[in-house]
Amino acid sequence: MIARNRPLSRLATRLARLFHGESGAGLLLIAVAVAAMVAANSPLAHGYHALFHDALPWSPVARLNTLHLWINDALMALFFFVVGLEIKREVLDGELSSPARRRLPVLAAGAGMVAPALVFLAVTRGDPALQPGWAIPAATDIAFALGVLALLGPRVPASLRLFLLTVAIVDDLGAVAIIALAYTRGIDGQWLGAAAAVLAVLAICNRAGVRSGWAYALLGAGLWYAVLQSGVHATVAGVLAALCVPLQLDQRGDSPLLRMEHALAPLSAYLIVPLFGFANAGVALAGIGPQGLISALPLGVALGLVLGKQAGIFGAVWLAARTGWAERPTGATWRQVWGLALLCGIGFTMSLFIGQLAFPDAPELVEQAKLGVLAGSVLSALAGYVVLRGARR
Structure with missing residues (x-):
């Protein structure tokens, strides 16, 4: 009986390892993306779209009158808050805390954002309507990439996984800057002033040594609301609030930043990001033939992710x-560096998010951008997996 159950025990152990920590979050995201595609291309399609896009009977914030808007503008602000906490921790006391450690990840991340944008602009040249999508292939989805790395186990050295994490952190910071600078429309000066005032209070709390997590959470919520009303995308508020949370340890070894990151990271990885993926990854494939797949927008996004990312990151490391x-x-x-550069072409979460911002008044272009993101991410994941699996240790 014990021998008969041994394969099942090994399988259970393997699954437990796969779904542990950040890697598990990546595998969950893969499953959610598949579920969204199935829902959008089945008899459930009408209910799927109605769930997220039909007006809510009541909303405490008038601007957020659909579940889709609450996910993209409210829950994703919390996701960016967690990203901001991670960025601050890594810059002050982590893998980005010294110039020597920052040098290669910053160079690789920068090249890995510029090259995909150039590929996109080259493919879509001559069509001004598509130019706002230049940043869609510039982002990397760290959770998805870690999920693929989890499938490879010890074949990938720990140093390469750490390099992927640090590149992704710099990449996230670049994506936030792009969102703030390139996708802000119709600024309301009064609300922007209110946001600046709340941000100043947060900074004063930091300088005064306030260590209550609730104080930063409540002020952060106020900052989010003011930024939402100002016209700047509300997710930027998440990062700005996070940068004001103190990292310093007290005599008991307690830190507000570490405490909040520890509490919110699982919520972000296992609820917010999968919910965002399920709400945004559903693309109806009916009527999309070969011509639709090679039209300028999806082709530019897909090639930016598959070719631009690997060329930028691998080229930067080699140089x-x-x-x-x-x-x-x-x-x-x-070969392993090349495989990792391919995995960085998995854009998913951030690319889908930027696609929504790039074409706010053109839902058909958003759907085309989604198709390019999904195609480019899948190709990058498969290619990266094959290259890394065949690499010698």
């Missing part, structure tokens, strides 16, 4: 190593 400016990750072969 840095060749010039002696920085060394490639310890113990990693060039």
Whole structure:
């Protein structure tokens, strides 16, 4: 009986390892993306779209009158708050805390954002209506990429996984800057002034040594509301509020930032991001033939993710190593670096999010952008997996 159950025990152990921590969040996101596609291309399609896009009978915030808006403008602000906490921790006391550690991830992330944007603009040249989508392929979905790495187990050296994490942190910071600068329309000066005042109070609390998490949470909610009303995308408020939360440890080894990150990271990874993915990844494929797949917008997004990301990141690491400016990750072969660069082409969460911002008044273009994001992300995931699996250790 014990021998008969041994394969089942090994399978259970393997599944438990796969779904543990950040890797588990990535695998959950993969499952959610598949579920969204199934729902959008089945008899459930009408109910699926109605659930997220039909007007709510009542909403405490008039601007957020659908479940889709609550997810994208409210819950995603909390996601960006967690991202901001992680960025601050890494910059002050982590893998980005010294110039030597920052050098290669910053270079790779920067090149990995510029190259996909250039590929997109090259494919869509001549069509001004598509130009706002230039930033869609510039982002990397760290949860999705970690999910693929989890499938490879010990084949990937720890240094490469750490490099992926640090590149993704810099990438997230760049995406936030892009959202704030490139996708802000119709500024309301009074609400922007109110947001600046709340942000100043948050900064004063930090300087005064206020350590109550609730104080930062309540002020952060006020900042979110003011930014939402100002015309700047509300998710920017999440990062700004996070940067005001103190990291310093007290005599008991307690830190408001670490405490809030520990409490909110699982909520973000296992609820907010999967819910966002399910609400935004559903693309109806009916009537989309080969011509639809190779039209300028989805093709530009897909090629930006698949070709631009790997060219930018791999090229940056190779150039840095060749010039002696920085060394490639310890113990990693060039094939493994290439495989990791391919995995960075998984754009999913942030790319879908930027696609919504790029074409707010053109739902048909949003759907085309989604198609490009899904195609490019799947191709990048498969190619990265194959390259890394075949690499020698």
